[in-house]
Amino acid sequence: MNWTLLAVQLLNGLQLGILLFLLASGLTLIFGIMDVVNLAHGSLYMAGAFLCATFTQWFDSFLLGLLAALPAVAIIGLLVELIVIRRLYQRDHLDHVLATFGLILAFDALTQMIWGPDGQVIPLPAWLDGQVMLTADIVLPTYRLAIITTGLLVGIGLFVLVTRTRLGMRIRAGATNRTMISALGINIGMLFSIVFGIGAVLAGLAGMMIAPITEASIGMGNQIIIVAFVVIVIGGIGSIKGAFIAAILVGLIDTMGRSYLDVLFKLFMSAQNAETSAPAISAMLIYILMAVILAVRPTGLFGPRGH
Amino acid sequence: MKLRIVLLSVVATLTALPAAAADTVKIGFVTTLTTPAGAIGRDMVEAANIALDHIGHKMGGKDVEFIVEDDGFKPEIGKQKTDKLVKQDDVDFITGFIWSHVLLASKKSALDGGKFLISANAGPSPLAGKACHKNFFSSSWQNDQNPMATGEVLNSKGVKKLYIMSPNYAAGKNMVSGVERTFKGEVVGKDMTKWGKDMQLDFSAELAKAKASGADAIFVFYPGPAGPAFIKQYEQAGLRGKIPLYTVFTVDALSLTRLQKAGLGGVLGSWNTMFWAPDLDNATNKRFVADFKAKTGRYPTHYAAQAYDAIMLIKSGVDAVDGNTDDQDGIRTAMSKADFPSVRGKYRYGPNHFPIQNFYLRTVKADANGDWFVSYVSTVLTDHQDTYHDQCHL
Numbered sequence: 076m077n078w079t080l081l082a083v084q085l086l087n088g089l090q091l092g093i094l095l096f097l098l099a100s101g102l103t104l105i106f107g108i109m110d111v112v113n114l115a116h117g118s119l120y121m122a123g124a125f126l127c128a129t130f131t132q133w134f135d136s137f138l139l140g141l142l143a144a145l146p147a148v149a150i151i152g153l154l155v156e157l158i159v160i161r162r163l164y165q166r167d168h169l170d171h172v173l174a175t176f177g178l179i180l181a182f183d184a185l186t187q188m189i190w191g192p193d194g195q196v197i198p199l200p201a202w203l204d205g206q207v208m209l210t211a212d213i214v215l216p217t218y219r220l221a222i223i224t225t226g227l228l229v230g231i232g233l234f235v236l237v238t239r240t241r242l243g244m245r246i247r248a249g250a251t252n253r254t255m256i257s258a259l260g261i262n263i264g265m266l267f268s269i270v271f272g273i274g275a276v277l278a279g280l281a282g283m284m285i286a287p288i289t290e291a292s293i294g295m296g297n298q299i300i301i302v303a304f305v306v307i308v309i310g311g312i313g314s315i316k317g318a319f320i321a322a323i324l325v326g327l328i329d330t331m332g333r334s335y336l337d338v339l340f341k342l343f344m345s346a347q348n349a350e351t352s353a354p355a356i357s358a359m360l361i362y363i364l365m366a367v368i369l370a371v372r373p374t375g376l377f378g379p380r381g382h
Numbered sequence: 383m384k385l386r387i388v389l390l391s392v393v394a395t396l397t398a399l400p401a402a403a404a405d406t407v408k409i410g411f412v413t414t415l416t417t418p419a420g421a422i423g424r425d426m427v428e429a430a431n432i433a434l435d436h437i438g439h440k441m442g443g444k445d446v447e448f449i450v451e452d453d454g455f456k457p458e459i460g461k462q463k464t465d466k467l468v469k470q471d472d473v474d475f476i477t478g479f480i481w482s483h484v485l486l487a488s489k490k491s492a493l494d495g496g497k498f499l500i501s502a503n504a505g506p507s508p509l510a511g512k513a514c515h516k517n518f519f520s521s522s523w524q525n526d527q528n529p530m531a532t533g534e535v536l537n538s539k540g541v542k543k544l545y546i547m548s549p550n551y552a553a554g555k556n557m558v559s560g561v562e563r564t565f566k567g568e569v570v571g572k573d574m575t576k577w578g579k580d581m582q583l584d585f586s587a588e589l590a591k592a593k594a595s596g597a598d599a600i601f602v603f604y605p606g607p608a609g610p611a612f613i614k615q616y617e618q619a620g621l622r623g624k625i626p627l628y629t630v631f632t633v634d635a636l637s638l639t640r641l642q643k644a645g646l647g648g649v650l651g652s653w654n655t656m657f658w659a660p661d662l663d664n665a666t667n668k669r670f671v672a673d674f675k676a677k678t679g680r681y682p683t684h685y686a687a688q689a690y691d692a693i694m695l696i697k698s699g700v701d702a703v704d705g706n707t708d709d710q711d712g713i714r715t716a717m718s719k720a721d722f723p724s725v726r727g728k729y730r731y732g733p734n735h736f737p738i739q740n741f742y743l744r745t746v747k748a749d750a751n752g753d754w755f756v757s758y759v760s761t762v763l764t765d766h767q768d769t770y771h772d773q774c775h776l
Contacts, residue, residue, distance in 0.1 A: 290611050
């Protein structure tokens, strides 16, 4: 057993989990509080990445690009809520899926019209582009550590927002019983807009964090949104804590599967079969996890006991 | 009675119409125009149009009708589009095809429909071996060949331990078996990552394994959008200067434009192997590269070079039969001579209609204007034929 490699892979898994958390926390709020299935959440993730790429090129600085892209994504999110999502609250889930799937197509086409089919590269400043030596052997790219740190800070911020502020109280109340809080005279429309805006910013931030690693590319959100849904289902819909724990769990399982499954398979099958079947099976691991958790706890790890 | 004659003549004119339409040479082009891989398809269509401009949009004295279809990076869509080209458009030739899995899914529709199928990129092993077909031609290479050349380069550079990474699909498996066939050292690790529209683009776990494996070199095949992503993460992981990188189909004019824009200089000086280079010294290539640059402002990719050659190959066939596209035997005989000005210089066809050609070592450097491109270094394999040709019985 190579312990250094194990430690590095745990950190890699943590980083993937943090990224999923940024995406899933917004999704779980929107689904849990507004009861809207927002498939287009991944489009906001993509929008964040592309805007950050363009702003980074304009300002010649990743940090400035990021800071400029965050409010831009918030505005896009609020516009989407105002123009499309607001009309869906009274409708059923099938209409949500149809409308937000349409949004995905519209966002993808719009992105291709503005930026063309090429991906957008985001260059990192030198201080983020190197490596950090945690110990003599454990060396990690600085940027991956930056993602972990940012994600944890955002997680703490969200935790404080939800548990310590008046807005958070309303959000929690909304997640528990929507009819009751509107009966208590709280402006539910305003609350929904704020929640959607927060979700959009979190998704956009996730896109901005991943783009320097993988590039901003069309449809990038459609790949990860499925995993984000798995995360919120495992964590329990509407629960930020659940989203956090599930995201880390999914990140670790996915990374460990990619790292060690082929080694494991080689113990009882030919090397060639192990090499081709391991990636397929490791891609399935998180869905197996979801199935097991749903069988044991149908509302997820931290899901509401009753609606 | 009069009515019947009128009806008959109407029917006669209607049925005669398709025959009149056959006065053009119809070429269908299946490629990827959407998804992040769409940039590749755009490059190929651009090059095919330059080829058509160069020949005045005429083959064998007839006008050329050029129909482009988007496969959406999906085998099932590629097959649907091929069916459409065969049945609805009734084309004479179907070409394009970036992806091996798309080509393998579409080949039956094209070949059973009695059309010529010319791959302008994908070269999956079945089509070179047991599933070869008299009407299938390649204007590119068999998948294993470029990595086989890389394997030879690795041997000559004294690499003993190699780490391999590749996407898990038909071409990826061919690339891996290609490099393993010629590389004489030990393969200390291998990762086959998820591919397709939802491809894996974050390679943190794989790079950590490569680093821990004690390899002297990393070999990767990451075409299209995965290429720049991989190269950036390779640099971010601090492997540049520690474990040298050898690639096939990962560094090309498309990824270099992006990498240069972002100032990611780590790719300069990296090695790759290919059947062609933009600075390969022949008249056809010079004209093609100059016209492509004039039109797009950047260097053509190998995808573009192959698309250009595919059109010229078709022209050589149609010219030989004076535009009589019903004479398939004549077209086939002419095309199998590869008697046309190719951007790679002169080459021949093997019995399976895959090129027997040279493979070159290339490196990334800046040209006189400071633009990055992949430049010819040396010849690695001369008149190289794929390894599957003796399984092909035509």
